[in-house]
Amino acid sequence: xxxxxxxxxxxxxxxxxxxxxxxxxxxxxxxxxxxxxxxxxxxxxxxxxxxxxxxxxxxxxxxxxxxxxxxxxxxxxxxxxxxxxxxxxxxxxxxxxxxxxxxxxxxxxxxxxxxxxxxxxxxxxxxxxxxxxxxxxxxxxxxxxxxxxxxxxxxxxxxxxxxxxxxxxxxxxxxxxxxxxxxxxxxxxxxxxxxxxxxxxxxxxxxxxxxxxxxxxxxxxxxxxxxxxxxxxxxxxxxxxxxxxxxxxxxxxxxxxxxxxxxxxxxxxxxxxxxxxxxxxxxxxxxxx
Amino acid sequence: xxxxxxxxxxxxxxxxxxxxxxxxxxxxxxxxxxxxxxxxxxxxxxxxxxxxxxxxxxxxxxxxxxxxxxxxxxxxxxxxxxxxxxxxxxxxxxxxxxxxxxxxxxxxxxxxxxxxxxxxxxxxxxxxxxxxxxxxxxxxxxxxxxxxxxxxxxxxxxxxxxxxxxxxxxxxxxxxxxxxxxxxxxxxxxxxxxxxxxxxxxxxxxxxxxxxxxxxxxxxxxxxxxxxxxxxxxxxxxxxxxxxxxxxxxxxxxxxxxxxxxxxxxxxxxxxxxxxxxxxxxxxxxxxxxxxxxxxxxxxxxxxxxxxxxxxxxxxxxxxxxxxxxxxxxxxxxxxxxxxxxxxxxxxxxxxxxxxxxxxxxxxxxxxxxxxxxxxxxx
Numbered sequence: 001x002x003x004x005x006x007x008x009x010x011x012x013x014x015x016x017x018x019x020x021x022x023x024x025x026x027x028x029x030x031x032x033x034x035x036x037x038x039x040x041x042x043x044x045x046x047x048x049x050x051x052x053x054x055x056x057x058x059x060x061x062x063x064x065x066x067x068x069x070x071x072x073x074x075x076x077x078x079x080x081x082x083x084x085x086x087x088x089x090x091x092x093x094x095x096x097x098x099x100x101x102x103x104x105x106x107x108x109x110x111x112x113x114x115x116x117x118x119x120x121x122x123x124x125x126x127x128x129x130x131x132x133x134x135x136x137x138x139x140x141x142x143x144x145x146x147x148x149x150x151x152x153x154x155x156x157x158x159x160x161x162x163x164x165x166x167x168x169x170x171x172x173x174x175x176x177x178x179x180x181x182x183x184x185x186x187x188x189x190x191x192x193x194x195x196x197x198x199x200x201x202x203x204x205x206x207x208x209x210x211x212x213x214x215x216x217x218x219x220x221x222x223x224x225x226x227x228x229x230x231x232x233x234x235x236x237x238x239x240x241x242x243x244x245x246x247x248x249x250x251x252x253x254x255x256x257x258x259x260x261x262x263x264x265x266x267x268x269x270x271x272x273x274x275x276x277x278x279x280x281x282x283x284x285x286x287x288x289x
Numbered sequence: 290x291x292x293x294x295x296x297x298x299x300x301x302x303x304x305x306x307x308x309x310x311x312x313x314x315x316x317x318x319x320x321x322x323x324x325x326x327x328x329x330x331x332x333x334x335x336x337x338x339x340x341x342x343x344x345x346x347x348x349x350x351x352x353x354x355x356x357x358x359x360x361x362x363x364x365x366x367x368x369x370x371x372x373x374x375x376x377x378x379x380x381x382x383x384x385x386x387x388x389x390x391x392x393x394x395x396x397x398x399x400x401x402x403x404x405x406x407x408x409x410x411x412x413x414x415x416x417x418x419x420x421x422x423x424x425x426x427x428x429x430x431x432x433x434x435x436x437x438x439x440x441x442x443x444x445x446x447x448x449x450x451x452x453x454x455x456x457x458x459x460x461x462x463x464x465x466x467x468x469x470x471x472x473x474x475x476x477x478x479x480x481x482x483x484x485x486x487x488x489x490x491x492x493x494x495x496x497x498x499x500x501x502x503x504x505x506x507x508x509x510x511x512x513x514x515x516x517x518x519x520x521x522x523x524x525x526x527x528x529x530x531x532x533x534x535x536x537x538x539x540x541x542x543x544x545x546x547x548x549x550x551x552x553x554x555x556x557x558x559x560x561x562x563x564x565x566x567x568x569x570x571x572x573x574x575x576x577x578x579x580x581x582x583x584x585x586x587x588x589x590x591x592x593x594x595x596x597x598x599x600x601x602x603x604x605x606x607x608x609x610x611x612x613x614x615x616x617x618x619x620x621x622x623x624x625x626x627x628x629x630x631x632x633x634x635x636x637x638x639x640x641x642x643x644x645x646x647x648x649x650x651x652x653x654x655x656x657x658x659x660x661x662x663x664x665x666x667x668x
Contacts, residue, residue, distance in 0.1 A: 076504055101472050101502035102396055109401045110432040125601070139601045139632055154547020159599045159631060160652070180546060182398045209547060212398045238553040238563065243533055244500070245550050245566060259554075276555065278653060 001200040002129035002174040003149070003191070004092060004118070005068060009133055012060045013038040014071045014081045016048050020096075021072035024137055025049055028070075031140045033133045036064040039084075057088040068092035070126060070135045075099035078122060082108050086117065093185070094135050095121035105183040112185055119185025125155035125177035138175065146171015148284060149195040151188050152207035153180050157235060157277070161207055164281035170288060173201040180209070188218040196226050203229045203287055205280065206271075210236030210245065211257045219265035231283050232266040233274045234259045290498045292512045293337040295379040297476075297494030304467040306460050306478075307490040311381030313337075320362035321355055323380035331383035334361040338373035339517045341414075341495075346370045351383065376516050384492060389480035390448040391415050392460065394468040396475070396499075397430055403468060404430035405437070405461065407444045411480035436465050449483045456489030457481070471509060472502030521584055528580045529570055537562025539663055540585035540594040540623075542578070544569050544603045552597050555652065561660040564591045569603070578611025582619060593663035594625045595655055598637075605629040605637030613640065624662035628655035 005011075011028070015021035016038025026049050029035050037052045037060050044055035054060040057069060069090045073081045078097040085093045086108065093112070100122040112119040120127060126136010130143035137155070142163045150165075150172055152158040158177050165172065176191050178184050188206055195201045204226075208215040215234065222230055237259035239245045263273045274280035298308040312323035324332055336348030343349050348370050350361040358380070368375045389411030397404035407427040410418045419426050427447065429440035445457040460481065468476050475497040482492045503510050515523070525532030531546060535553075539561050543549035546568045553563045565585060569577050585591055598608050608629065615621065628649040629637040638648065647662065649655035 075501065099501045099504075101505070102474065102499050103403070103469065103472055103502070106396075106401055106403055107433055137602055142631065152547070154545060154550075155601065156543075156545025156548035156599050157551060158547075159601055160548060160551070163599070163630065182396065183401050207547070209550060235547055235554060236550045238557045239550060239566075240533075240535065243566075245533065245546060275558065276653070277551065278651075 001198055002132060003194040003198050003201070004127060004174060004176070005129050005133045005135055007032065007132040008034060009092075010034055010036045010065055010067045011133075011135055012036060012057070012066050012069045014057065014069055014085070015073040016040060016051070016053060017043050017046065018072060022048055024072060025051070027140075028134060031134045033135060036060075036066065039069075057084045057090060061088050061090070066090055068094065068135060071095045071097055073097060075101070079104040079108065082119070086111050086115065089115065089117065091117055093117060093119045094124070094126050095119065095185070096124060096126055096136055097121070098123045100181065102182050105181065109183055109185060118190075120176065121179040121184060123181045124179030124184070125158060127174060127176040129174045130172050136177070138177070142166055143175065144169075144171040146173065147200055147202040148172050149191075149198070149201040149204040150175035150207070151191045151204065152177050153209050154207060154235065157207045160277050161205060161233070161280060164277055165205070165284060168281055168285045170281070170284055173198060182212065187214050189221045192218065192221065192226055192230075196228060201228065203231070203284060205284060206230060206232045208232060208234045208262055210234070210239055210259050210262075213256065215262035216265040219269035219271060222271055223269045229287055230271045231274065231280055232263075232271050233277060233280045234262045234266075290500055290503065290509075290513060291339045291517070292496050292498065292509075293339070293377065293379075293514060294335065294494050295337055295377075296512045297496040298491065300467060300471065300496065301491050301494055304463045306463050306467075307488060308494070309381045309384050309490060309492065311379050314362065314378040314380050315376065317359055317362045317366065320358050320378055320380055324352065324355060324358040327380065327382050329382040332358065333381045333383060334358060334365060335379045335381065336365045336368060336370060336375040337377040337379050338370050338375055339514075340371045340373050343370060348375060373517065377514075384482060384490060385485040386482050386492070387485050388449045388452070388483040389492075390457075390483075391418070391479045392448070392457075392464065392481045393475065393477035393479070394464050394473070400430060400432075402430035402432045403434070403465070404428060405441065405444065405465075407448060409448050409450070411482070415479065431465070434469055436462055448481070453483045453487060453489045456483075456487070460489055460491070472499045472506055473497060474499050521587060525567075525584055529577060530581055530584065531566070531568040531570070532584050533566040535563050535565050537564045538590055538592040539659055540564045540591040542567050542569060542581045542585060542594065542596045544598050544600070544608075548597065548599055552595065552656070555656045556595070556660065559656050559660055561656070561663065569608075575607060575611030575614050578608060579615045579618065582615040582621065586619070586621065586623070591623060593623050593659045595659040596625065596627045597652065597655060598629050598631070600629070600631030600633060600637075602632075604633045605631060606633040606640060609637035609640040612646065613644065616644065624659075626655050626659040626662065628652060
């Protein structure tokens with residue numbers, strides 16, 4: 001099994017006629033994702049990669065049924081695109097777009113929660129259940145099916161850890177890139193709760209980074225609610241204070257948000273903390289020996 | 290993006306939040322002219338730099354005469370405050386301060402809300418107040434962009450012990466709307482002052498604008514003070530690169546912010562010092578790689594360069610083409626170590642074969658080699 005998506009999940013692509021949307025739609029189709037259509041306002045009736053294009057998310061839902069939507073529109077249209085998906089009650093909304101104004105996320109976040117929907121991102125690589133389905137931009141070839149869940153705030157670090165795990169022949173149940181922004185739709189705790197319930201996930205790898213206090217809260221949450229072994233790696237120990245390290249959310253303010261604080265929180269919660277990505281893969285490997 | 294106090298006050302004024310009248314001065318003569326124009330018995334001469342603690346550093350002085358304005362202005366202009374050189378002054382009419390409070394609106398990451406922070410303890414470091422007397426901090430917020438009327442009323446009554454309530458509430462309402470209209474991440478008034486005549490005014494102002502929102506706040510982009518920015522970082526941003534100058538001598542070119550941070554960490558773990566953070570982003574445009582090299586090598590203190598790429602959307606062969614182009618068009622004399630993994634890695638490596646670039650098969654090997662070569666040791 002896996003969480004959130006599998007081979008049956010019906011997926012649409014918002015922004016499918018754009019450069020990024022079109023390219024990644026073809027990559028997803030090639031991987032085996034069940035893409036049922038796309039949405040670009042004003043371009044309904046066209047076809048992209050043999051899939052129907054609709055004017056709106058609601059039109060797509062009415063015509064083909066939609067379990068998940070993935071958003072590739074430019075940052076200034078992202079709020080509108082997510083809003084449209086929320087209004088159509090799409091259960092799983094994945095926003096790949098980078099550079100979304102943070103204040104836009106405040107209202108969207110609470111609407112999603114109030115309706116009981118799931119939002120992943122923005123500014124994320126999406127997710128993949130190896131061998132079944134991928135939604136987003138992760139390179140499918142580095143993953144193999146297995147029983148380790150991966151949650152990461154960073155795209156490239158997701159690839160690194162998955163690559164290292166695959167190199168040791170440790171497969172993954174689902175890998176979720178939750179995104180690098182100050183406000184994201186799903187945090188570590190939301191995804192951990194799903195992995196805890198998934199019978200085929202035996203351990204979870206968390207890749208956190210500096211900024212905010214989500215990792216500290218996650219450590220507390222694991223102590224209380226998670227029975228499966230977890231492993232953590234925190235990036236950004238060497239970042240100077242007050243600087244935004246590429247990701248809008250990766251910023252240390254005073255003593256808050258430091259790598260040391262997050263590592264300490266995980267250690268105190270009994271979660272092994274790796275100093276490097278290779279060490280993390282080795283820790284997981286030991287668990288499965 | 291941060292802006293100066295006087296710019297924040299300009300936005301306050303536009304929004305209807307009372308501020309003392311003042312003038313910007315770039316020279317002693319302009320400061321004197323401002324004093325004469327303001328025609329006030331007392332003015333504050335305030336250094337305009339993007340850093341806190343200006344008062345303690347001697348960057349804020351009161352003046353009662355042309356001579357005093359001249360003296361303070363000449364002392365403060367050119368002053369270094371925590372590494373920021375003072376190029377601008379704000380000359381402002383003195384206020385009849387009866388009470389001081391603290392008020393700010395922030396983007397609250399934890400609650401995912403637009404949050405107010407208010408305290409009757411104004412004019413102090415709010416983080417210190419929060420630590421020592423957390424009960425003196427009031428917090429409330431909004432999750433749907435509507436003004437939190439009831440909580441604001443309660444808080445307004447507490448800031449000046451029941452005085453100036455309507456004035457405080459009016460400032461709160463306008464500050465909240467300004468925060469939304471201008472896509473701010475922080476709007477701080479410290480202190481918010483109650484004057485002898487019962488007026489509530491913003492005596493100081495600090496503002497951070499969401500960089501992601503500058504695309505729809507073009508007029509705010511004009512408030513950027515290049516003296517407060519690293520020109521190389523601004524140039525990088527214009528070319529689609531995320532670049533931060535650091536103090537070390539190992540140049541880095543990485544794809545993805547997370548991997549770029551991990552690369553800095555790894556260099557430190559192995560005893561090296563990174564010269565920069567650089568995320569070339571997801572695009573595969575060879576021109577970006579050339580621009581990245583220019584940024585990394587500018588200044589001439591870099592002793593070796595590490596290129597660490599995990600191709601996802603980024604294709605390793607495109608990166609390799611960019612590297613070769615940089616070597617053709619630039620004079621690169623420092624050793625460059627390249628690690629390519631992921632999409633089209635083999636094609637990328639093949640392109641680099643026979644060049645002077647030093648290949649590395651893993652992340653850690655690449656870091657070790659780069660540090661050794663930077664020290665002039667054989668790798």
